[in-house]
Amino acid sequence: MKNKAILMDRDGTVIKEKPGTYLSDPKGVKLYKNTLKAFKLFKEMGYKLFIVSNQSGIGRGYFGEAEVNAVNQRMCQLLKEAADIDGIYYCPHAPNENCSCRKPAPGLGLKLIKEHNIDVANSFMIGDKKSDMDFAANIGMRGIMVLTANGKRQKAKYAPQLKNVKICLDIYGAAKYIKELSK
Numbered sequence: 627m628k629n630k631a632i633l634m635d636r637d638g639t640v641i642k643e644k645p646g647t648y649l650s651d652p653k654g655v656k657l658y659k660n661t662l663k664a665f666k667l668f669k670e671m672g673y674k675l676f677i678v679s680n681q682s683g684i685g686r687g688y689f690g691e692a693e694v695n696a697v698n699q700r701m702c703q704l705l706k707e708a709a710d711i712d713g714i715y716y717c718p719h720a721p722n723e724n725c726s727c728r729k730p731a732p733g734l735g736l737k738l739i740k741e742h743n744i745d746v747a748n749s750f751m752i753g754d755k756k757s758d759m760d761f762a763a764n765i766g767m768r769g770i771m772v773l774t775a776n777g778k779r780q781k782a783k784y785a786p787q788l789k790n791v792k793i794c795l796d797i798y799g800a801a802k803y804i805k806e807l808s809k
């Protein structure tokens with residue numbers, strides 16, 4: 627049996643992000659007010675939960691893997707009352723490294739799908755940027771864009787390209803939409 631999954635961007639989707647900044651301090655980790663509700667609903671519906679994140683702050687030399695791991699650990703601690711995360715995948719490269727794992731490139735998604743035997747057709751990718759939606763398309767998964775953090779500006783900037791993408795207010799909006807689809 628394959629597993630259905632929710633793949634999520636980290637910054638600006640699950641935890642708060644100030645666009646243009648790079649989070650490296652676990653004390654700065656804050657969930658959106660609806661994140662726990664969303665995670666409870668995902669679990670209730672039987673999804674495995676994954677984070678797929680670009681952490682170019684490493685490649686740019688702003689911080690190291692240790693800082694990213696500390697932030698991830700803090701996020702998991704805050705999420706624990708709602709759900710355990712089944713896996714966190716991140717790209718440490720800078721954009722000019724042309725790696726195969728920086729979203730929208732499919733690398734991390736393909737790895738995750740293989741390692742966790744994911745049912746792509748019944749899974750979703752949620753994020754606040756067009757690149758998250760392109761990533762979803764590149765791995766053959768449905769994408770849902772949220773309007774938190776970069777979402778509103780990205781929606782305006784890429785309106786024509788996003789016209790077939792489902793857009794929700796926030797991660798809980800996305801969870802309710804997925805629930806609606808499964809009825």
Ligand SMILES: [Mg+2]
Nearest residue numbers: 635637638754
């Ligand atoms: Mg984001």
Ligand SMILES: [Zn+2]
Nearest residue numbers: 717725727728
């Ligand atoms: Zn990479």
